[in-house]
Amino acid sequence: MTLSFSAKLNRREGIAGGLALWWTNDVKLSVLTHDKNLTDTVISINGEDKWFGTFIYAPPYEEEKQEFWERLGTLRDDVNAKWCIMGDTNIVASPNEKYGGTPFDYNNAKWFHEFLDRSYLIEIQSKGGTYTWSNQICEENEICEKLDRVISSLEWSFLFPKAISIIEIPVASDHAPIVLLTDGLKKKARKEFKFESRWTLEEECSNIVQEEWTRTEQRNHRGTFRVKLRRTKVKLWKWNREKFGKNKTSANDIANKIKALHNGPMTRENAVKLKDLKAELSKLWESEEMYWQQRGKTVSAEFKTHRKNG
Secondary structure, three states: OOEEEEEOOOOOEOOEOOEEEEEOOOEEEEEEEEOOOEEEEEEEEOOOOOEEEEEEEOOOOHHHHHHHHHHHHOOOOOOOOOEEEEEEOOOOOOHHHEEOOOOOOHHHHHHHHHHHHHHOEEEOOEEEOOOOEEOOOOHHHOOEEOOEEEEEEHHHHHHOOOOEEEEOOOOOOOEOOEEEEOOOOOOOOOOOOOOOHHHHHOHHHHHHHHHHHHOOOOOOOOOOHHHHHHHHHHHHHHHHHHHHOHHHHHHHHHHHHHHHHHOOOOOHHHHHHHHHHHHHHHHHHHHHHHHHHHHHHHHHHHHHHHHHOO
């Protein structure tokens, strides 16, 4: 399923934000109700079973929490409904979800736990980072909390038994993005070798093919077609990764470093490193975006020229 959600983007009220929700063509979604704190929907993916999806930005103020969680509990009368809730709960649910700042407040969490108990909901397992929000202040003033999560009814978890949420690294926000994988983590399939048309523009490609194809095989291979083809394929594959895979590899490496820093102590030195790494990652993403935008414009221009020339 491809379903993206973000809090604090639309329906701005002063410095506060609202909710934004967007989806791909394989998702059929109908909005049932919408306000500044929640968007309640009915969802179906590829014509399969319908289920309720509620996306929330819970109020951060103590005096509004009880009303919000009680109101959220009234959305579903049937405890057997297929229901998934995702977003910013603005509540630390347990002591191990908080680091730094004031001690864990059980009273602050009671409305959330009472809501879970009344509605028979459970939290979906998460992987990645430990916390989803930080005040981005280093050393003794650092505060980290898990505020964002995915919860669901038992009926929904039976529909998606492998579902898991991934806590990604925060780059442009003090909140970490949450990704819900309804089909769980999948093993990467082995990629098939394909000759890329852009290779023909590189002189290195021609040199590799010529070098490997003219090499004399030793032993009993006798320079057979199959051996030459396999050897050339391996060389081209390695060359492609070094030549064109640099940006992607660099971005992944930087992302892993950012995640490691977020999960460690936020010293002043680490804070400086974190800022530099985020800037570097943002620059790589911008470069990648510009590459695809330019590629799209080139294809569009070629198509228009082709139609004009008949």
